[in-house]
Amino acid sequence: MISLAQQKNPDPTDFPSELEGLRMTKQRREVLAVILAERDHPKANDVFTRAQKRMPTISLATVYNCLEALVSHNLVRQVNLERESSRYCPNLTDHCHFQDEKSGKIHDVVFKDGVKLEDILELPQGTEVSHLEISLKGTFGQ
Amino acid sequence: MISLAQQKNPDPTDFPSELEGLRMTKQRREVLAVILAERDHPKANDVFTRAQKRMPTISLATVYNCLEALVSHNLVRQVNLERESSRYCPNLTDHCHFQDEKSGKIHDVVFKDGVKLEDILELPQGTEVSHLEISLKGTFGQ
DNA sequence: ACTAAGAATTAGAATAATTCCAAATTTTCA
DNA sequence: TGAAAATTTGGAATTATTCTAATTCTTAGT
Numbered sequence: 001m002i003s004l005a006q007q008k009n010p011d012p013t014d015f016p017s018e019l020e021g022l023r024m025t026k027q028r029r030e031v032l033a034v035i036l037a038e039r040d041h042p043k044a045n046d047v048f049t050r051a052q053k054r055m056p057t058i059s060l061a062t063v064y065n066c067l068e069a070l071v072s073h074n075l076v077r078q079v080n081l082e083r084e085s086s087r088y089c090p091n092l093t094d095h096c097h098f099q100d101e102k103s104g105k106i107h108d109v110v111f112k113d114g115v116k117l118e119d120i121l122e123l124p125q126g127t128e129v130s131h132l133e134i135s136l137k138g139t140f141g142q
Numbered sequence: 143m144i145s146l147a148q149q150k151n152p153d154p155t156d157f158p159s160e161l162e163g164l165r166m167t168k169q170r171r172e173v174l175a176v177i178l179a180e181r182d183h184p185k186a187n188d189v190f191t192r193a194q195k196r197m198p199t200i201s202l203a204t205v206y207n208c209l210e211a212l213v214s215h216n217l218v219r220q221v222n223l224e225r226e227s228s229r230y231c232p233n234l235t236d237h238c239h240f241q242d243e244k245s246g247k248i249h250d251v252v253f254k255d256g257v258k259l260e261d262i263l264e265l266p267q268g269t270e271v272s273h274l275e276i277s278l279k280g281t282f283g284q
Numbered sequence: 285a286c287t288a289a290g291a292a293t294t295a296g297a298a299t300a301a302t303t304c305c306a307a308a309t310t311t312t313c314a
Numbered sequence: 315t316g317a318a319a320a321t322t323t324g325g326a327a328t329t330a331t332t333c334t335a336a337t338t339c340t341t342a343g344t
Contacts, residue, residue: 059323080224110264122252126284134276142268201294
């Protein structure tokens with residue numbers, strides 16, 4: 001099993017032919033490689049232009065298709081901030097997103113050790129959380 | 143000073159001519175009244191159709207304008223869930239939103255007493271949070 | 285009250301992210 | 315190998331929201 005860890009120029013041919021039950025086509029490999037190559041939060045169109053560098057024939061529709069496949073198979077995380085277009089995030093660990101108002105840059109923010117949702121929110125008995133999104137805005141750091 | 147508390151059919155003429163430094167025009171009054179009339183989370187278009195009942199000449203563009211004015215003056219809260227269109231919420235107290243996957247309905251969820259952001263997240267020194275949004279999805283209650 | 289200046293409203297056009305569509309290509313596996 | 319299924323593709327369609335320019339309303343000063 002290969003590692004999907006961050007690397008400067010991930011070689012898409014390193015990915016096995018199937019990941020998490022998802023068939024790894026050339027295009028999906030490339031889109032995944034693009035997202036793993038940088039620890040940022042590109043929009044679909046950014047992914048498209050980056051993918052075109054190594055695969056000039058890829059189409060935007062395919063990028064959308066691939067992103068949706070990768071997201072639904074938990075290989076990539078989709079991030080929605082306010083009304084902006086979706087961004088895609090290579091970091092699969094539990095975290096949330098902070099958008100700096102000055103720079104527009106997005107920072108991953110982790111939870112303090114041992115913080116559990118039930119400790120924070122008043123949820124009625126029997127509630128099952130399948131998806132949680134926390135996003136912040138302001139000035140990040142000083 | 144009038145109370146903006148929930149009421150079955152808020153009379154827009156009860157609102158003073160200015161609230162939070164915002165001139166209360168006929169249309170803004172009506173849009174605010176529509177939102178206060180029900181404890182739900184209507185989309186702009188829902189607000190539009192509801193407002194048309196009492197004010198048939200109001201336009202959708204005006205509804206958008208009014209909503210943006212009311213939101214920026216903290217009289218109404220804008221709620222963004224995933225990729226859906228914005229919703230508007232009359233509840234100005236600190237809370238977050240839970241969307242039930244079965245019904246699609248949105249529930250307000252409050253924080254447990256004394257929960258502070260700094261206790262939950264690893265934020266670098268000097269960080270200033272101007273906006274926080276927490277949204278959940280799953281089955282609400284049993 | 286009257287009027288000029290500024291603000292808000294309006295209808296319709298424009299924008300832009302995303303989804304849809306139908307045809308072509310690729311892959312799978314019997 | 316060849317049929318069926320899945321994927322890719324380019325372009326069209328969709329849709330929430332924003333923009334525009336003209337009109338109407340409101341306010342303040344006289």
